[in-house]
Amino acid sequence: MTAAFVALTLLLSPTCSTAKASSAITQFRKDDSINTTSQNPYDTQRELYNKLSIVTDVEWYWVAAVDQYERSMSKARPKARPLLGETVGVFIDKERWAGMLNPDDEDNSPLSIQWFNGIGKDGDGNGVAERNSDFDLLYSLIRHVSGQGTSDEQFPIGLWDYYQNSRSVQRIEQFAAIYKHYGKLNLYDHAFPLPIGNNYSYKDTWGDKRGWGGRRIHEGTDIFAGHGTPVRSTCYGIIEIMGWNRFGGWRIGIRDLNNHYHYYAHLSGFDKTIKVGDIVEPGQVVGWVGSSGYGNPGTSGKFPPHLHYGVYSDRGLIEWAFDPYPMLRRWEQAEWRSRRSK
Ligand SMILES: [Zn+2]
Numbered sequence: 129m130t131a132a133f134v135a136l137t138l139l140l141s142p143t144c145s146t147a148k149a150s151s152a153i154t155q156f157r158k159d160d161s162i163n164t165t166s167q168n169p170y171d172t173q174r175e176l177y178n179k180l181s182i183v184t185d186v187e188w189y190w191v192a193a194v195d196q197y198e199r200s201m202s203k204a205r206p207k208a209r210p211l212l213g214e215t216v217g218v219f220i221d222k223e224r225w226a227g228m229l230n231p232d233d234e235d236n237s238p239l240s241i242q243w244f245n246g247i248g249k250d251g252d253g254n255g256v257a258e259r260n261s262d263f264d265l266l267y268s269l270i271r272h273v274s275g276q277g278t279s280d281e282q283f284p285i286g287l288w289d290y291y292q293n294s295r296s297v298q299r300i301e302q303f304a305a306i307y308k309h310y311g312k313l314n315l316y317d318h319a320f321p322l323p324i325g326n327n328y329s330y331k332d333t334w335g336d337k338r339g340w341g342g343r344r345i346h347e348g349t350d351i352f353a354g355h356g357t358p359v360r361s362t363c364y365g366i367i368e369i370m371g372w373n374r375f376g377g378w379r380i381g382i383r384d385l386n387n388h389y390h391y392y393a394h395l396s397g398f399d400k401t402i403k404v405g406d407i408v409e410p411g412q413v414v415g416w417v418g419s420s421g422y423g424n425p426g427t428s429g430k431f432p433p434h435l436h437y438g439v440y441s442d443r444g445l446i447e448w449a450f451d452p453y454p455m456l457r458r459w460e461q462a463e464w465r466s467r468r469s470k
Contacts, residue, residue, distance in 0.1 A: 164456045173192075185274070201217075226246045236259070281390075319363075331453075334451040348391065359395060361409060363384040363388075367405060378421075381396065415431050
């Protein structure tokens, strides 16, 4: 599917220039979290996680979740967190790796790093603790975090000690839950939030002023559809928030493995079988279009029924909204294509 997407982008590109090609591939990597051009990147990654799980006694889904969280942080802040390895997303700065008081911040001797309380370790057994080795990077981080214990209960305690931030711990727990549920890494398919057809309309309303709630700008896309139209998850993810919000009405927030928060607002109701912490997949119905919001719980009908869909990118301590409109168009077109090919 991924290769097909890149190929298709090239075919559809009117200029078909090399620049266009490379930007398509960059986009593909950004979405699908792959830094390698090998044939089966997920297999390569999974092999690494399995090996690390064996040598650290930490379940593979924790290893995968830590790596994916680190990757999402590096993508959000590429200047502060340059990529160190080939395929892993882990960033560890020189001081942390070699030890704060180590006079040699490029130190790669496991013994002297240990002496200076650095966290760098030699995971692959070649005698040096290399800060640019995939195995050594992820091994060092997992070994450090699992110092508090390797069980599902103990591992998050080590995460807290390392990140000193409850958001980071929550993200990694969420990612681990998704990986554990599916038992695989390739979880980046998407769906359009409404069943595709002719019964809805939307346009790019990014940044429009809104009528209610002060000077906030519009952070999302409004998809107008009839009351009761099913609303579906656009991604593989985990339900982070569900309930009433003064602006959004009945709203649901779903976190995916790119560390994007998908926000669905103004629903008329939720699917009764789902709750916070549940895993959802692309196309799964989570609720129904409505016109709830702009007041106390239960307020409805202050505007025409529509789905407000927003996407936020987690950058560590803050989240940035970005325009979901181009992605919506892409997902909608992909669904039309796959329907036609059936
Ligand atoms: Zn809206």
